[in-house]
Amino acid sequence: MSPARTPTGAAPTRGRRAGRSTGDDREAAILATAERLLRDRPFGDISIDDLARGAGISRPTFYFYFPSKDAVLLTLLDRVTEEADTAAGGVLDRLAEDPRARWRELIARFHAIFGGHRDVVLACAQVRGTNPEVRRLWAEVLERWVRAVQAAVEAERARGAAPDGLPARDLAIALNSMNERVWYATFAGDGPAVAERDVVDVLLDVWLTAIYHTTTPPLAPAD
Amino acid sequence: MSPARTPTGAAPTRGRRAGRSTGDDREAAILATAERLLRDRPFGDISIDDLARGAGISRPTFYFYFPSKDAVLLTLLDRVTEEADTAAGGVLDRLAEDPRARWRELIARFHAIFGGHRDVVLACAQVRGTNPEVRRLWAEVLERWVRAVQAAVEAERARGAAPDGLPARDLAIALNSMNERVWYATFAGDGPAVAERDVVDVLLDVWLTAIYHTTTPPLAPAD
């Protein structure tokens, strides 16, 4: 998970224009207010004034801490993806041990984290359409995950556990895309969706069949 | 494809408040303007004034034809999904003939239609986050496709061509979701994406392995 940590790393000061004195708690208050308000209404229905008042400041003061409403969401998203990266870290290194169990662990962890921050994730999906910054950040995060999966698939093929087929990168993109969209529908309760308690196993099944052509991949190296 | 044709059917007058005289061409002009403007800037950057001026009318007059900017897009979306329904109709009835070829045909047709109206589709994906009407329409369309795929999978299992496994509905949801998200990324050129010329085959591969556990499903009935 080391490559291209640029997004979070290269933009160390997204909120708060610079400087570092007292008002740190105000910044935190804005973030907390956003997360709280998101719990019962969509991002688009929250005005900057709501955020400001919720944090006990006036609207112009809000701009002292964040350049826009979207920047608040971006900071929130940053946290979630960082958490996900941490949770996912290393799981795929031990794939050969027990492929099915490891893939399931990976998917289950993502599920737990996205589910735990569903309001933020859902809001980001909403604004991704209109905000290039969110789009860019999400694209970078996704790229890391795609690369990790791609490498894992190539490793499984190398040890003879998975058959050749699609370019590993395309496969990784397709599977990650599926997860994203399926989780979105599940958490949003929007349109045809997989039940929340089943979603990990449904996704796992498609991943395993797409990668191994079976739902019970071999544990030991083939040769 | 018969069930629940409500969306288009039950709201016969989304544009135009009622009546049916000359101004039909104005309505068409608005639609055409929207499609044209969408070609070089995102939906959010197009104002009602742009639409009105493009159609040679004033902003208040616009409201005579459509209740909002989103309603224009909704009408455009309606056309595209109708076209897709037509193109997809019946393909799955002849699945047993040659499963691989039929599934490929289905995916390729959707690809062609979405690709041909990518601006509209992309715009809809953008506003789906903020507009409940678009969300609802898309959900209904998706529900039809999910049902069709579910039925096809069940039929393939019944004739012994596909192994049992996931509930067919969950599988259908997952695969349709994957397609939606993958196409979006491909057409938007946004983040990790499959190359446009490869996308049909990539999707097909995942569909076949998920449904049949092989990329070469059997042609003749098993017993």
Next chain:
DNA sequence: ACCCCAGTCAACACCATGTCGACTCCGATC
């Protein structure tokens, strides 16, 4: 005693949306 600057906000400028009321044709009616 002074200055600087993080932090604060009232007031303003701007822009997009949506609404109202008045106006103009034009075809139908008596």
Next chain:
DNA sequence: GATCGGAGTCGACATGGTGTTGACTGGGGT
């Protein structure tokens, strides 16, 4: 051939959210 009604049209206004300006405060450093 007057008049009536409704489709079609738009100028002007109300509303509401965003982002900016300029002035004020208070405390830490010199």
